[in-house]
Amino acid sequence: MIRFFTLVCGLALLSGCEFDSNSTFTNTDDAQSLRSLLDLPDHMPLPAIPDYNPLTQEKITLGRFLFYDTKLSANQTQSCASCHEQGSAFADGLTAPLGSSGHQLVRNSQGLGNVVYHSTLTMEQQWFFELEEQLNVPIRADNPIELGVTDAVLPDVLTRFQQDPDYQTMFNLAFPDTSRDKSNITMNKIIFALASFVRTMISASSPYDKYLLGDKSALTQQQIRGFQLFNGEKFECFHCHSGVNFSSSYRDANTALDALQFPFFNNGLYNVGGDGSYPDEDQGLYDLTLNPTHKGLFRPQSLRNIALTGPYMHDGSIASLRGVIEHYARGGSVTLTGKNAGDGRVSPLKSGLIQGFDATEEEIDAVIAFLESLTDDKFISNPRFSNPFTEQR
Ligand code: HEC
Ligand code: HEC
Structure with a gap:
């Protein structure tokens, strides 16, 4: 079904393509207020928001402060923004970041544009359907440590927020149900607010989006050619990179x-x-599964803002978009020496869709140019997502 959607879009590109924006929301007022909270343009579908954490402006505002606050790491050295920088579309430009305790992570940071449209979160988790589940990892995990808020330090971290009158106010506004304990700042509330903020990180103003909305001059001829190649049977990209996020x-x-x-x-x-x-x-x-046929299975990352989120792949092992396309043209990557030596082109576990292809330099340039058309300058400068501590508070 998703593949069908991309094909339709690909074919309809020249006449302009609209995403299906009908929603299951029976109450159109709710749908409309969700659209305005998210500042969602008409060509973007209404995202799924879990009933147990309805989106409100108060939660979004609180979540934005928490995202940028180093109080949320055990040793107060890191915030979410340490590894998710707005100028890099909320990736960080590193092969893999260090956690707050200096531990080297093995995985490349992901950009956070349009996370709300992913059905599964992170690159390998099959069971994280909601941010409320996934966000426990960067905050709470002890192996590897990211923010390092383990059970032992949790009370201290909560006290930091409890002692801050500005946070008292923001938590009370975001979670107005005072029937239990007005001053109660909990990890669940922190996570619900962060999830709300991350859901608002919509990237839908790239030249590609403008083109979909009817501005025929938004893409160059080369970019249109690149999009056709991306959706064609030679490059095969669309089979795995489809839908709003190309995932x-x-x-x-x-x-x-x-x-x-x-x-x-x-x-x-x-x-x-x-x-x-x-x-x-x-x-x-x-x-996670220890099923031997699951070795090397990753979720294709979103290609939104891809020109800003390198280096590429789960381990940041490919430096450039040209390198990525050469990887696919070869039909896999070869590691010549060292403990990881091997020829990915002949991997018995490789997807049958990765067969390699002959592409001219002109075709590769066109696909890169198309990928660059997914860069959304409004997203990386939008004050809604910027660091609130550098503004008057
Ligand atoms: C030490 C660096 C680091 C910190 C701090 C960090 N992250 Fe991440 N984040 C990563 C890395 C690396 C990944 C990629 C892991 C993966 O997706 O498999 C990631 C993935 C994610 C994803 C998944 C995106 C997707 O498309 O599936 C979300 C959402 C996210 N981070 C949000 C946050 C939030 C919110 C915070 C603060 C509470 C945070 N991160 C703190 C490094 C970090
Ligand atoms: C068989 C499915 C499949 C096909 C076909 C495919 N990809 Fe991918 N793509 C993936 C997976 C899975 C990943 C993540 C792999 C990893 O992280 O190790 C990925 C990663 C990427 C990345 C890196 C994303 C990032 O943030 O690091 C780019 C760019 C990319 N693909 C572009 C393309 C292009 C262009 C094509 C067509 C030439 C293509 N892909 C074809 C499955 C596919």
């Missing part, structure tokens, strides 16, 4: 939960030892 992990308010696909693929990045393995430190979905 197989997609959901909106209309998506029936039982229609969700298994969004993971092995794209032939490694073939350690010839049995399709990935480097020990990160084998994707396999690390």
Whole structure:
């Protein structure tokens, strides 16, 4: 169904393409107020928001402060923004970041534009459907440590917020149900507010979006050619990179939960030892399921703002977009030496959609130019998402 959607869009590109923006919301006022809270343009579908955490401006405002506040790390050195910078579309430009305690993470930071449309969160988790579940990882996890708010330090961290009168006010406004304890600032409330803020990070003002909305001059001829190649049977990109975010992990308010696909693929990045393995430190979905056929399975990342979120792949191992396309043209990547040596092109676990292809330099340039048309300058400068501590508080 998702593939069908992209094909329709691809074919309809020259006449302008509209995303289906009907929603299952029976109450159109609710749908309209959600659209205005999200500042959602008409061509973007209504996203799915869990009933247990309805979006409100007060939660969004609180979440924005929390996102940028180093009080949310155990040793007060990092905030979410340490690894998710607005100028990099909320990735960080590093191969992989350090956690707050200096521990080297193995995975590349993801951009956060349009996270609200992913059906599964993170690159390998099959069971994180909502931000309320996933955000426990950066905040609470102890292996690897990101913000490091383990059970032992949780009371101290909560006290920091409880002692701040501005936060007292913001928490009371965001969670007005005072029937239990007015001064109670909990980790759940922190996570609900952060999830609300992250959901508002909509990126829908790129030249590609303007083109979809009818501005025929928004894309160059080369970019239109690149989009056609991206959606064609030679490059095959669209099979795995489809929908609003160009990712197989997609959901909106209309998506029936039982229609969700298994969004993971092995794209032939490694073939350690010839049995399709990935480097020990990160084998994707396999690390959770221990099913040997799940080695190297990752969720295709969103391609929104992709020119700003490099380096690429789960481990940041490919430096440039040209390098990415060369990877696909080869039909996989070859690691010549070291403990991860192997030929990804002949991996027994690689997706059948990664066969390699002959592409001219002109075609590769066109696909790169198309990918660059997904850069949304409004998103990376939008004051709604910027650091509130640098403004008058
Ligand atoms: C130390 C660096 C670091 C910090 C701090 C951090 N993140 Fe991340 N974040 C990452 C990395 C690396 C990933 C990629 C992991 C993955 O997706 O598998 C990621 C992934 C995510 C995702 C998943 C996106 C998607 O499309 O699935 C979300 C959402 C997210 N982070 C939000 C946050 C929020 C909110 C905070 C603060 C509470 C935060 N992060 C703190 C490094 C960090
Ligand atoms: C078989 C499915 C599949 C096909 C076909 C495919 N991709 Fe991917 N793509 C993936 C997966 C899975 C990842 C994530 C792999 C990883 O992180 O190790 C990915 C990652 C990427 C990334 C890096 C994203 C990031 O943020 O690091 C880019 C860029 C990309 N693909 C572009 C393309 C282009 C362009 C094509 C067509 C030439 C293409 N892909 C074809 C599955 C696919």
